[in-house]
Amino acid sequence: MIEIASICVASATGFVDKLSPLSYFSQDGYAQGWAFITRWFLTGLWARIFAVLFLISAFWQGVYRQKIVLGIIFFVLALIITYTGGIFGKMFWWST
Numbered sequence: 622m623i624e625i626a627s628i629c630v631a632s633a634t635g636f637v638d639k640l641s642p643l644s645y646f647s648q649d650g651y652a653q654g655w656a657f658i659t660r661w662f663l664t665g666l667w668a669r670i671f672a673v674l675f676l677i678s679a680f681w682q683g684v685y686r687q688k689i690v691l692g693i694i695f696f697v698l699a700l701i702i703t704y705t706g707g708i709f710g711k712m713f714w715w716s717t
Contacts (some may be wrong), residue, residue, distance in 0.1 A: 668702055675699035 638644055642651055675698045683692020691713060 662702075664707075671702045674701045675702060 629642060647652065662671070675695045679692045679695035679699060681692075682688045
């Protein structure tokens with residue numbers, strides 16, 4: 622019985638290791654990838670476009686189509702896009 626539990630833990634650990642991005646990228650490459658995503662999508666023009674589209678979608682879904690949950694989801698996505706760019710920009714200040 623103990624051997625079966627250790628096999629399950631070992632196989633679960635292998636699965637979790639496959640999910641880790643650091644097993645595929647170096648730490649520096651991983652940080653540079655997130656810095657690129659931050660610069661490209663979460664700051665500047667793209668962030669404003671995504672935020673406006675999500676706010677329009679939130680209004681359309683929540684008010685016009687009466688799908689309140691979907692409207693809230695789009696609103697939360699707009700908030701995440703809006704505020705995460707500034708947070709990630711401060712976190713990866715050395716790569717800009």
